[in-house]
Amino acid sequence: MTGPAEDTKSQLTLLSSKLLHQHQAVEAALNRHVFVWKEIEEKSQKRSSGISKTSRSHIVQVSEIVGIHKVEDEDHTKSKWDQKKTLQFSQLFPNAFTVFYVKRTKNHRWRCNEATFSCSSAELCEQWIQVTREQLSLLTNRPKRLLVYINPFGGKRRGKRIYEEKVAPVFQQAGISADVIVTERANHARDHLTTEANLQQYDGVVCVGGDGMFSEILHGLVARTQNDNKVDQNRPDAELKPCMLRIGIIPAGSTDCICFATVGTNDPVTSALHIIIGDSQPMDVCSVHHNDVFLRYSVSLLGYGFYGDVLADSEKKRWLGPARYDLSGVKAFLCHNYYKGTVSFLPAEDNLGHPRDKLQCRFGCSICQHKQSSKDKLRETADEETAAEVSSSSWKVICGKFIAINAANMSCACPRSPKGLSPSAHLADGTADLILVRKCSRLDFFRHLLRHTNTDDQFDHSFVEVHRVRKFHFEPLDPQPLLLENQSELPKKPGFCPLGSAQTTCIPSAAHSSWNCDGEILHHAAIQVSVHRQLIRLFARGIEEQQQRV
Numbered sequence: 298m299t300g301p302a303e304d305t306k307s308q309l310t311l312l313s314s315k316l317l318h319q320h321q322a323v324e325a326a327l328n329r330h331v332f333v334w335k336e337i338e339e340k341s342q343k344r345s346s347g348i349s350k351t352s353r354s355h356i357v358q359v360s361e362i363v364g365i366h367k368v369e370d371e372d373h374t375k376s377k378w379d380q381k382k383t384l385q386f387s388q389l390f391p392n393a394f395t396v397f398y399v400k401r402t403k404n405h406r407w408r409c410n411e412a413t414f415s416c417s418s419a420e421l422c423e424q425w426i427q428v429t430r431e432q433l434s435l436l437t438n439r440p441k442r443l444l445v446y447i448n449p450f451g452g453k454r455r456g457k458r459i460y461e462e463k464v465a466p467v468f469q470q471a472g473i474s475a476d477v478i479v480t481e482r483a484n485h486a487r488d489h490l491t492t493e494a495n496l497q498q499y500d501g502v503v504c505v506g507g508d509g510m511f512s513e514i515l516h517g518l519v520a521r522t523q524n525d526n527k528v529d530q531n532r533p534d535a536e537l538k539p540c541m542l543r544i545g546i547i548p549a550g551s552t553d554c555i556c557f558a559t560v561g562t563n564d565p566v567t568s569a570l571h572i573i574i575g576d577s578q579p580m581d582v583c584s585v586h587h588n589d590v591f592l593r594y595s596v597s598l599l600g601y602g603f604y605g606d607v608l609a610d611s612e613k614k615r616w617l618g619p620a621r622y623d624l625s626g627v628k629a630f631l632c633h634n635y636y637k638g639t640v641s642f643l644p645a646e647d648n649l650g651h652p653r654d655k656l657q658c659r660f661g662c663s664i665c666q667h668k669q670s671s672k673d674k675l676r677e678t679a680d681e682e683t684a685a686e687v688s689s690s691s692w693k694v695i696c697g698k699f700i701a702i703n704a705a706n707m708s709c710a711c712p713r714s715p716k717g718l719s720p721s722a723h724l725a726d727g728t729a730d731l732i733l734v735r736k737c738s739r740l741d742f743f744r745h746l747l748r749h750t751n752t753d754d755q756f757d758h759s760f761v762e763v764h765r766v767r768k769f770h771f772e773p774l775d776p777q778p779l780l781l782e783n784q785s786e787l788p789k790k791p792g793f794c795p796l797g798s799a800q801t802t803c804i805p806s807a808a809h810s811s812w813n814c815d816g817e818i819l820h821h822a823a824i825q826v827s828v829h830r831q832l833i834r835l836f837a838r839g840i841e842e843q844q845q846r847v
């Protein structure tokens with residue numbers, strides 16, 4: 298908090314001068330928070346026209362300035378054509394500087410805008426550059442050195458090009474240095490982070506790829522932090538230590554759901570700008586155990602049944618790229634499998650909202666800032682038997698036949714479903730939304746799926762229920778294959794799903810489905826899950842409510 302004296306100090310003008318911008322005289326000023334320029338109206342112009350126009354002012358937050366540079370004759374980050382233009386400009390106006398800053402455009406996309414000013418002397422130009430850079434150096438949340446992992450095979454295989462053409466030039470403008478590793482195999486980034494990387498020299502880790510690549514960074518960083526702090530990840534009740542380094546995601550994958558749900562778009566330049574200005578978004582992480590063995594962490598979707606089957610089938614079609622999910626999605630939809638099991642869960646406290654309250658997690662979300670009370674903590678650490686003594690609203694148990702069991706730790710918004718699997722789930726509240734889709738007709742399930750793509754409520758069905766939870770367990774039942782509604786039409790090959798007939802059914806390849814854990818298959822159906830509040834931080838800020846334009 299800043300007091301009145303501090304406030305006055307921060308508004309003190311550090312520099313103010315008449316400069317030339319786009320052949321127009323402007324009054325430019327800089328204080329600790331903003332850089333402002335305003336067109337100066339020529340007196341003679343005003344008199345002759347007889348109308349006094351309001352002169353336009355432009356305001357850029359210092360926190361959103363990417364960098365400031367002298368207009369030099371040579372700038373190798375620019376194209377040949379731009380270099381030629383810059384050369385001509387610098388001959389006409391030798392004492393000019395350019396300010397690069399964040400500009401908000403449509404659909405949460407950010408761009409790096411630039412404004413060039415020419416000064417009356419070389420000294421004044423140097424002074425502007427030096428004072429502005431001093432202010433930028435006071436912004437201690439900004440990263441200076443990053444470790445970047447690129448998956449050259451993620452999504453449409455464009456990771457390397459996206460980084461080189463769209464991201465590296467803006468990092469250079471911001472004076473960020475990056476050590477780049479292009480991965481040579483799956484789990485290369487995870488293993489390097491867990492055992493080899495000298496993390497002390499970095500201010501953050503960046504992945505260029507999709508959700509799978511992010512998952513590697515997550516596993517590497519969390520494991521490294523627990524190892525360094527002697528925390529045993531195999532203990533389901535372990536209090537995990539939060540990771541110090543922030544993670545940046547440059548989207549270049551098939552779903553990019555983590556980037557989309559934390560930034561509002563899957564655009565590489567927008568992500569690069571959030572990294573540069575040093576944004577910070579805490580995020581919950583679910584730990585998944587089978588008995589006392591640690592399996593994986595999840596930040597987006599843990600899905601059994603439908604999304605597990607989609608993933609298992611799509612893995613065989615990796616060569617298809619992002620389209621594999623649509624094809625496997627249609628196939629799983631037509632198979633219409635359901636699975637028996639028991640779900641038990643520890644509901645979250647009422648003050649953390651409800652999955653259907655329509656309070657979406659946005660920049661500065663108040664639910665995510667809510668501090669957990671000691672009573673809540675006690676309730677959370679108690680096991681199923683003792684929990685009943687601590688609180689009346691303790692573990693709940695539901696048995697049934699489920700088409701899908703989905704735990705959304707965040708909205709899971711992505712281009713396929715812009716509002717996501719659970720539109721009101723929160724990024725950093727310490728809970729996940731547990732969605733149970735019971736056995737229903739194909740048509741009803743289709744209606745439910747369709748609602749993920751429009752504004753209708755996907756939970757408003759008699760066969761769907763949703764709970765906000767801190768922990769949950771799943772235990773599959775019935776080792777025998779299910780779903781033999783129409784025995785005479787069974788295909789001969791197990792796992793083969795006849796397409797084109799709504800009447801036909803198929804044998805599930807097993808009585809159990811598998812879990813889709815952020816796009817990775819888990820090989821145990823029985824799992825125990827706990828949400829660890831704010832275990833990691835991303836270079837993001839959550840989705841901004843209103844588009845502010847500069």
Ligand SMILES: CCCCCCCCCCCCC/C=C/[C@@H](O)[C@H](CO)NC(=O)CCCCCCCCCCCCCCC
Pocket residue numbers: 507508509551552553554597598604607608622623626627630709711713714717718743746747749750813814815816817
């Ligand atoms: C009628 C249209 C309905 C469309 C319904 C779309 C709902 C899409 C919800 C997407 C939720 C994504 C959650 C994110 C999960 C990520 O951690 C993970 C790793 O990247 N991605 C996937 O598992 C990738 C999962 C991708 C799942 C795609 C499912 C597509 C279903 C298509 C069903 C079509 C039925 C058509 C009947 C004729």
Ligand SMILES: Nc1ncnc2c1ncn2[C@@H]1O[C@H](COP(=O)(O)OP(=O)(O)OP(=O)(O)O)[C@@H](O)[C@H]1O
Pocket residue numbers: 447448449450451452453479480481482483484485505506507508509510511513549550551552553554816
């Ligand atoms: N050099 C590599 N060769 C092969 N696989 C790799 C390599 N580097 C990373 N991987 C693996 O590729 C998998 C998929 O990567 P990524 O997440 O980037 O793309 P995607 O699957 O297309 O996107 P999404 O996860 O968003 O659906 C990851 O699980 C990762 O472990």
Ligand SMILES: [Ca+2]
Pocket residue numbers: 581705706707722723724725726727728729
């Ligand atoms: Ca959450």
